Amino acid sequence: MVERKGIGHPDTICDQIAEEVSVELCKYYLEEFGTILHHNIDKALLVGGQAKPKFKGGKITQPIELFIAGRATLKAQGKTVPIDEIVQKTAKDWLKKHLRFLDIEKDIRIFPKIREGSPELVELFQRFSTGEIPLANDTSFGVGFYPPSSLEKKVLEIENLLNNTKTKDKFPFIGEDIKVMGLKEGKSTQFTIAIAMVDRFMLHIEDYQSKISSIKHFLSTSLELKEAEININTADDYKKESVYLTVSGTSAENGDDGQVGRGNRINGLITPYRPMSLEATAGKNPISHVGKIYNYFAFELSKEICQLGFADTAQVFIVSKIGMPITEPTILEIKLDHRNASNEDIQKLARKKLEELPQIWKKILNAPNPFEPFGN
Numbered sequence: 001m002v003e004r005k006g007i008g009h010p011d012t013i014c015d016q017i018a019e020e021v022s023v024e025l026c027k028y029y030l031e032e033f034g035t036i037l038h039h040n041i042d043k044a045l046l047v048g049g050q051a052k053p054k055f056k057g058g059k060i061t062q063p064i065e066l067f068i069a070g071r072a073t074l075k076a077q078g079k080t081v082p083i084d085e086i087v088q089k090t091a092k093d094w095l096k097k098h099l100r101f102l103d104i105e106k107d108i109r110i111f112p113k114i115r116e117g118s119p120e121l122v123e124l125f126q127r128f129s130t131g132e133i134p135l136a137n138d139t140s141f142g143v144g145f146y147p148p149s150s151l152e153k154k155v156l157e158i159e160n161l162l163n164n165t166k167t168k169d170k171f172p173f174i175g176e177d178i179k180v181m182g183l184k185e186g187k188s189t190q191f192t193i194a195i196a197m198v199d200r201f202m203l204h205i206e207d208y209q210s211k212i213s214s215i216k217h218f219l220s221t222s223l224e225l226k227e228a229e230i231n232i233n234t235a236d237d238y239k240k241e242s243v244y245l246t247v248s249g250t251s252a253e254n255g256d257d258g259q260v261g262r263g264n265r266i267n268g269l270i271t272p273y274r275p276m277s278l279e280a281t282a283g284k285n286p287i288s289h290v291g292k293i294y295n296y297f298a299f300e301l302s303k304e305i306c307q308l309g310f311a312d313t314a315q316v317f318i319v320s321k322i323g324m325p326i327t328e329p330t331i332l333e334i335k336l337d338h339r340n341a342s343n344e345d346i347q348k349l350a351r352k353k354l355e356e357l358p359q360i361w362k363k364i365l366n367a368p369n370p371f372e373p374f375g376n
Helices: 010-033 083-098 119-130 150-162 165-170 205-222 290-307 343-355 357-366
Strands: 002-005 039-047 050-052 059-062 064-072 108-115 141-146 174-185 188-198 229-232 313-319 331-337
Touching: 002 150, 010 039, 010 064, 010 083, 010 357, 064 083, 083 108, 141 290, 150 174, 150 188, 150 205, 188 205, 205 229, 290 313, 290 331, 290 343, 290 357, 331 343, 343 357
Parallel strands: 064 108, 188 229
Antiparallel strands: 002 174, 039 064, 050 059, 141 313, 174 188, 313 331
16 A cells, blocks of 8 residues: 655645745755754644635635744844744745646744754864754654665556646646555555645536546546546545545645645655654754654665666665764664665665765755655
């Protein structure tokens, strides 16, 4: 079984905005102070609003509320960091870009709750600005695996296709809040998909039903899923006309709340049959927070092992100890299937990747979407 929560799911909204705030704050620190300062903007809670969707178009009656909390350096070199303004602008820019039918000024309220960090964690972080190897600011672990299975690939492909710009041009009634659950049992494969349908494009119940059928046909033919069972919006009751309609294309307007860390893992998926971390990586600083960078490291090392032909599959497990250099984990374990390289070659690669850890922040800041390594 494999699950993915799409870009408009309330949990994904929280993850993405928390991460985007961290990225923008890093850029601000670099521009104003020449270095990234201590921060962790890794808590966000979305409180769903109230809405009255209906065929041909309804309305949102009570706005969504988004609380963004964390710790950051708010003063440096005699300057005050405009943290609330950074959070507000970053969140609104992200929402405008990704949720087509949400009125950003009327239908959502954003509440920044950023405070100063604890002195001991700030002190651990300060080695970075002097060019020294950062010290781990937590005792945590990271896990990664590669390559993705055929089911994992298909779950990603389905959500990516449904939220693709060209698909939205063809089917504008598909909202951004899409959740895909893939299940493979023997030779049987099924996908259960929840799609927040946009009410203004629906004339009546028969039109809604027809549009659901058109999505099924599109998926089946576009992704070669003719042998798979595809179910969409299975809670719908056509006789009672009780169906998954939304005004804005996201259940956040009425049916669901969201929180950082409850959605996709660092690889863009939820994979209970694979090694997983429950760490909420979004919004954590990319310099010394091992809860974030060790998960990136584990994914990158497992991927590189396979791409170099050292093994067919790889799993990586790495544990930190707070206060120790991030390049010196307590343990690093690598599990391989069909290994084609010596222990010496694999250890050499692992050491090389560890030495690169103090620079991993550059990849995270410059990635188009750091939460999509399987999809890139």
